[in-house]
Amino acid sequence: MLKTILASPQDDGRAGAHTGIGDIKKTDATRGSSSNSKPSRQLWKSFKGSLRGQGAVKAGVEIFHKSSHVKLNDVIINAAEKQEIHYHSEMSLIAFTTRAEGIGLDTDSATGIKLHQALGRLPDPKRCHYDVMRVCSKGTRIVHLEEISSWATKSVDTSVSSEHAERVLVVGGPAGSGKSALAHTICKGMHDSGLLVASFFSHTNQQLTSDDFMAVFIRGLCGINPQIEQGIGRLLVETPALASSPAITQFEGLVIPIIPLLPTDRMFVVGIDALDEQADKVLVAFLRDYVPRLPATFKFVLTTRPVPQVMEHLERQPHIHIFPRLLAGGSSFQDVRTYAQLQLSKTNYHERISPKLLDEFIVKTEGLFLWAETVLNHIDNSYDPPGELADIVKGASSHWMESETSTKKLESLYAHILSKLPWTDYRFVEKYNVVMGAFVALMEPLSVRGLATLYRPDGVTEGDIHRICGFIRPLLQDYSRDTPQKPLQLVHLSVQEFLTRNAPPPYHIDINVHHLLLSRLSLLTIKTELVPTNVPTLGFTEGDW
Incomplete structure (x- = not known):
């Protein structure tokens, strides 16, 4: 370990240099005062003489071998090939090498300063990281965590084409089902395994955007190894505007070019929580359209309420896997x-x-x-x-x-979900009232197909019910368009109580009106469907007894 700094006298018109040596105590020579120039020159000559036997070319390498926290001031270094040179700034110690594949890296200390300053211009969103205080309780979600972790760490299947390799796992679930705790736990586990590149969490009263995500993602890439950090810094030096560009522009200009520098022997996991709460649609588009351009070693694990603006874009994509295990019920x-x-x-x-x-x-x-x-x-x-x-x-x-x-806290969440629906669209409002009214008033759950049959006299189709279920899916226990014969119900009794008691218009459901409506529709169904053609045993009630 180097413990001191020895000033080199300025001779032959060259700039001074400070070089750490041995265990010599710090002296006034480090201040470059004129009164100590003679002792300093004598020490320097003595030091240079001791190196002649080792070879002047390799002297620098021998001095700094296995050293850390070395500070170089006012230094001009002419680096030979394959030498490693360290430049120390107030913020970090950055290693530069004279050779790298794909992107040329500079050994000049002035260039190192430029790279560091360029990286510093990248946005740095705060409080986006996972929180160890919000992970799942011990002994819970064991199967869920095992399956998600297995997916994230599974080796790339070389038999599958790159564009069809699964890179995104969507963990969807209704409101209050514990999605965020699952996301925090997964990110902590991936971090402990050395596989986490970035985690992106939005906390209370924090409105994050796709630009914030890309900044977190790029900074995470910089942490993989010094070569990637320098490569991104070099790109920022060449095109300074990239530091403040929109998310997709940064992906094209900063991420795609450094792909050749990525290690090929590990996975890169990115965690995203509450995708449905994002203010713009760019992050959804990134996951759908741009993630396939990354190597198959990248795995994105995200949680979301199953809202239309997310699920309609991510479902049925070859590189996106929908987590099948339920989170409620x-x-x-x-x-x-x-x-x-x-x-x-x-x-x-x-x-x-x-x-x-x-x-x-x-x-x-x-x-x-x-x-x-x-x-x-x-x-x-x-x-x-x-x-x-x-x-x-x-x-x-x-x-x-x-x-x-207590109750008001839950109702605030339900109202928040409903507030995002298109209440200015009268067609939506009309069908919402019918379908949500059925969920609230029915004593036993019916399937989409059953509801469509019951409400057919009023012109409600199976497609109408699917469309409304897509909008209110965060409040349903387990809805899928692929299972139209599966009975559906609200995620919890507290949702029904909110809709019928305290919900303001237009969320409110008048249960008495819907009881009368269901009674009328039930009688019509009996009249049209309960006939000998459909139920042959009815014939046994005819004739004299």
């Missing part, structure tokens, strides 16, 4: 139970919550993590937590209904 009961038991074990009242009450609570959650989390936080701040939990399970807690941090 009966399949999540065990995960919710594990989460609830863990949270309750941290309280001083957990022994007063009976197994029966816990079972009833788990059923009441309908597998929705957000509802479970909100209830547990709510009772933790109540006077009698076990008693309050029992009242919530029975639907008899006024405190739960009126608290700003």
Whole structure:
């Protein structure tokens, strides 16, 4: 390790240099004062003489071999081929080499400063990184995490053409199903494995854009190795405007050219959370149209509510895989139970919550993590937590209904989702009222096909129901256009309660109106469908008995 700086006297008209040597203590010679020029020159001559036996050409390499945190001031270095030279600035230590494939890299320290300054002009969005405090609770989502991690780390299948290689995994789920916790956990795991290039998370009151994502992505690429960082810096020096260009322009100008510098023996994972909350459509277009231009070693894992502006663009793309495992409903009961038991074990009242009450609570959650989390936080701040939990399970807690941090918090989320729908389109409003009214009023769920048959007398088609379901999909438990015969229902009872009680127009659903409508349609269905042609056993009721 170098511990001192020894000033070289300025002779022969050349600029001075500072060179670290041995364990010599720091002296006033480092200040370049005239009073110490003679001792400094003597030390320098002595040092140069000691190097003659080693060969002057290799002296620089021997001096800095295995050294770190070396500061060079006012230095002009004439580098031989394959030498490595380090330039230290206030921000970082950057390594430069005289040879690189694809993009030429400079050893001149002045050029190094330019590269560093150019990289500093890239946007640097804050608070976009994953949060270790928001990962999944221990013992939950084990199967989900294993399957996603396996997909992200799976070796490239050489039997599949490059354009059809899966590069994007879409983890979709309804509101409150724990998508963000899953994304934080995956990103942490990929980071711990050394595979994470970038993570992109939007926090409360933070409106991020596609330009922010591209800045995070490019900075992540710079962290892969010094050659890529220098290559991107060189491109920014050549075209300074790229530092502030739109996302796709930066991708074309800064990312595509450095692909030859990427290692070929590892995967590059990028995590994106809440894609549906992005303010523009550029990021969706990037994932659909531009990601295939990256090597198949890039894997993008993203979470989103299944809204039309995302799913209609990403579904049925050869390089995009839709994660098939559900995040809510009966399949999540065990995960919710594990989460609830863990949270309750941290309280001083957990022994007063009976197994029966816990079972009833788990059923009441309908597998929705957000509802479970909100209830547990709510009772933790109540006077009698076990008693309050029992009242919530029975639907008899006024405190739960009126608290700003409980029911109103959930309703605020539902209203936020609904606010993004096209309420100025009267055709949408008309069909929304019919289809959402059916979900709210029906005692048992029906499939898309069943709903279309029931509402046929009123001119509602299967296509109409599919279209509305696409818009309200974040509030449905498990909707897919590919399964028109699968019964559908709202993601949780709290959505129905919001729509019929507290939702303002035009979200509000008048349940009495829809009960009357369903009664009329049911009678019409009996009249037109319940006939001997369709039900042959009806004939046995004819004749005398």
